Amino acid sequence: MKDAIYAAIGLAAPCVEKDLDFHAFLQTNLVQEVAEEKPGANILRRRIAILLGQWAPIQSEILETNHVYQILQHLLNRNDPLNDQVVRVTTARKLKNVLEPFEFQLQVFLPFATPILQEIFGLIDEVTLIETKMALLEVVRILVVKMEDNVSCNSKWTYCSMPYMYMNIC
Amino acid sequence: MGGRGEGDVIDSSFVSFCRPDALNLILELLRSAMQPGSNPVQLPRTLLIMLYVTKDLSSARLQKIRKSLLAVAPEVVHLLSNIYIEKVKEGTAILETDGANLDNALFAFQSSLLAMKSLRRLVVSGFEHPNRDPFVQEVWALSLTYFANFLAFLRSPLNMPPQLSGVLEKHLLQLAKMHLEMARVHPPAFVQLPESIRLVQSYWTFIVELGNEYGQQDQYEATIGTDGDSGDEPTIQEKLGLKALLLLRSCIKLVFYPIHSFRYQHAQDKEEKNSAIDTVRTQLLTEPFVIEIMELLVTRFFRFHPSDLRRWEEEPEEWEKREEEIADAWEFSIRSCSERVFMDLVVNFKALLAPRLLHVFHSYASRPSPLTPFV
Numbered sequence: 001m002k003d004a005i006y007a008a009i010g011l012a013a014p015c016v017e018k019d020l021d022f023h024a025f026l027q028t029n030l031v032q033e034v035a036e037e038k039p040g041a042n043i044l045r046r047r048i049a050i051l052l053g054q055w056a057p058i059q060s061e062i063l064e065t066n067h068v069y070q071i072l073q074h075l076l077n078r079n080d081p082l083n084d085q086v087v088r089v090t091t092a093r094k095l096k097n098v099l100e101p102f103e104f105q106l107q108v109f110l111p112f113a114t115p116i117l118q119e120i121f122g123l124i125d126e127v128t129l130i131e132t133k134m135a136l137l138e139v140v141r142i143l144v145v146k147m148e149d150n151v152s153c154n155s156k157w158t159y160c161s162m163p164y165m166y167m168n169i170c
Numbered sequence: 171m172g173g174r175g176e177g178d179v180i181d182s183s184f185v186s187f188c189r190p191d192a193l194n195l196i197l198e199l200l201r202s203a204m205q206p207g208s209n210p211v212q213l214p215r216t217l218l219i220m221l222y223v224t225k226d227l228s229s230a231r232l233q234k235i236r237k238s239l240l241a242v243a244p245e246v247v248h249l250l251s252n253i254y255i256e257k258v259k260e261g262t263a264i265l266e267t268d269g270a271n272l273d274n275a276l277f278a279f280q281s282s283l284l285a286m287k288s289l290r291r292l293v294v295s296g297f298e299h300p301n302r303d304p305f306v307q308e309v310w311a312l313s314l315t316y317f318a319n320f321l322a323f324l325r326s327p328l329n330m331p332p333q334l335s336g337v338l339e340k341h342l343l344q345l346a347k348m349h350l351e352m353a354r355v356h357p358p359a360f361v362q363l364p365e366s367i368r369l370v371q372s373y374w375t376f377i378v379e380l381g382n383e384y385g386q387q388d389q390y391e392a393t394i395g396t397d398g399d400s401g402d403e404p405t406i407q408e409k410l411g412l413k414a415l416l417l418l419r420s421c422i423k424l425v426f427y428p429i430h431s432f433r434y435q436h437a438q439d440k441e442e443k444n445s446a447i448d449t450v451r452t453q454l455l456t457e458p459f460v461i462e463i464m465e466l467l468v469t470r471f472f473r474f475h476p477s478d479l480r481r482w483e484e485e486p487e488e489w490e491k492r493e494e495e496i497a498d499a500w501e502f503s504i505r506s507c508s509e510r511v512f513m514d515l516v517v518n519f520k521a522l523l524a525p526r527l528l529h530v531f532h533s534y535a536s537r538p539s540p541l542t543p544f545v
Contacts, residue, residue: 004472005534008527011509012516016524020531029535042482043474085486093494129487135494 003047010047010054022055023062026071034071037082045087049075053094060103068098069112076119078126085123089132092120096139099146106146113147193242196220200249204256210277213253217284220250224288228295243296244303250289251309257282258316265323272334279337286341290348294355301362301442311364314372317345324406339406346413349373353420358439361424361446367453370421373414374463380411381470408504415507418463422514425451460519461526464512468527471508 009016034048052068062068075091077083083091095116098104117140124136196219203213227239261278264271293306300306320338323330330338349369353360360366404412425447435443481489500506516523 001469001473002534003474004468005531007472007509008468008512009531011513012524012527015516015520016528019524019528025535086482086490089487089490127487129491132487132491 003043006044006047006051010051013054013058017055017058022059023065026052026062026067027065030071031067034074041082042084042087045075045082046090049087049091049094053097056098057101060101063098063101063103063105064108066108066112069109069116072098073112073116073119076116076123078119078122085126088119088123089127089136092123092136092139095120096142099139099142104146106148109146113143117143193223193246196223197246197249200253204253214281214284217253217281217288220246221284221288224291228291239296240298243292244305247289247292247296247303247309248305250285250292251305254282254285254289254309255312257285262319262323265328272331276331276334276337279334279341283337283340283344286344286348290344290351293348294351297356297359299359299439299442300352300356301359307364310366313345313348314365314369317342317372320345342406343409343413346373346410346417350413350417350420353417353424357420357424357429358443358446360420361449362442367449370417370454373410373417374459376407377411377414377418378466380407381466383407384475385470385473412502412504412507415504415511416501419507419511419514421450421454422511422518425455426514426518457519457522460515460522464515464523464527467508467512471505472512475505 009020013022030048030051034045036044048071052062052071056062056068072091072095074080075083076088078088099109120136120140120143124133124140127133127136196216199212199216200220202208203216227235230236230239257278261275261282264275264278289309293300293309297303297306320341324335324338324342349360352363428443428447478489496503496506497509500510516527
């Protein structure tokens with residue numbers, strides 16, 4: 001039921017944004033809920049990723065602190081057994097909505113860039129459907145554009161991964 | 171016709187080539203097929219040809235053909251509706267007595283189904299103002315009764331062979347398609363036709379029943395697993411439920427997103443449109459009903475179905491991709507369509523719905539245990 005209620009509040013974001021402090025909700029609730037380890041946690045984790053993608057463009061204040069990226073990095077961690085493929089792919093897709101707003105602050109995101117990028121590359125290798133690979137590559141493209149000059153810190157790792165990915169897709 | 175007999179199949183491409191004259195021939199064949207002593211296969215075969223011609227005419231874009239269709243539609247609808255009514259009565263009478271001779275009932279319903287397949291297209295494409303034609307009004311009014319009757323037969327303890335129950339299900343779907351297409355293509359006419367508000371309210375009852383089936387267990391405590399429903403094909407309830415949601419969406423669109431036409435509108439047209447908008451706003455989309463819709467959609471249709479959880483487990487990549495894509499293909503998904511209806515309502519009834527939604531949200535966000543929502 002919580003998944004359904006959160007789905008509703010995500011869809012209604014443009015209508016309730018003035019009446020809901022999503023930033024406070026994120027700090028007090030989502031940070032804890034995303035760490036819950038019990039059966040069915042996958043369902044809520046996926047929903048939280050979607051919720052972040054829906055609210056980031058609406059209340060961009062949430063991009064001023066690192067909680068959003070903490071959560072996204074946590075959800076992309078393939079070593080956590082509760083982050084199944086659906087959770088991680090959904091998170092990677094919704095990262096795009098978090099990166100795109102004009103209010104995106106690179107300095108807040110930078111500490112999380114490398115681990116997030118590594119997880120997404122791993123995910124591109126893991127999935128088999130071409131459409132999903134392409135969608136994840138699009139997220140990488142946006143990420144690289146947003147990182148501007150800072151992409152050189154990750155370039156060695158990125159360049160090593162690209163040929164391998166190219167061969168896999170072909 | 172090259173010396174062929176009346177019982178033989180007429181080549182439909184030949185029919186399409188000389189449409190207006192061929193239509194008169196088909197009408198004559200239909201009339202003679204309804205006479206006592208006629209060849210029993212003449213009626214279904216001629217109805218099938220009528221269907222090919224109807225599909226052809228209904229999708230035509232040339233003005234000349236459109237005008238021909240508008241000219242002949244009243245006569246064709248009159249004849250087809252008489253055939254439909256008679257065959258439904260015939261089949262219904264057999265089912266209502268002792269349930270014997272089910273083969274005869276099947277034969278009658280197969281003919282009525284073919285008649286309805288043409289009828290439902292013609293009442294939408296063959297009229298600029300369907301609500302003003304008396305035969306359209308008649309068949310529309312009867313469609314409510316027939317829908318309820320077919321549903322009652324399917325739910326009755328009568329042991330029907332699958333072929334017969336399948337035909338009755340197809341009748342329901344054809345009626346639902348007629349109602350939905352009318353609401354989409356001629357929204358003001360839809361509202362002006364007899365009992366349309368009651369029709370939408372009946373469909374809503376159907377959505378409530380489907381929601382009760384869905385909401386049997388608390389999905390939050392459900393784990394992702396393989397013990398969900400293994401059938402991938404939607405049930406008749408789900409197909410009709412989707413049509414019902416789409417119909418509701420069309421009504422909402424009429425009021426809040428009316429189509430503005432650049433064509434000249436006569437005073438009567440404008441009056442009908444404004445009256446339709448007012449009727450839907452005051453008689454259908456009342457505040458209690460809008461709240462009821464939101465509650466049901468969120469509590470029943472936003473939740474995962476066991477088949478969703480099963481596919482999440484068994485085909486995670488395909489399921490995730492489909493979930494991403496289905497948001498745009500809302501006409502084919504109950505959950506996506508529910509989300510669209512929900513958004514339409516929240517945007518246009520913000521003052522009414524937002525506080526309730528936030529109240530429930532805060533309740534669920536602050537406590538881990540499930541609560542009764544929207545109290």
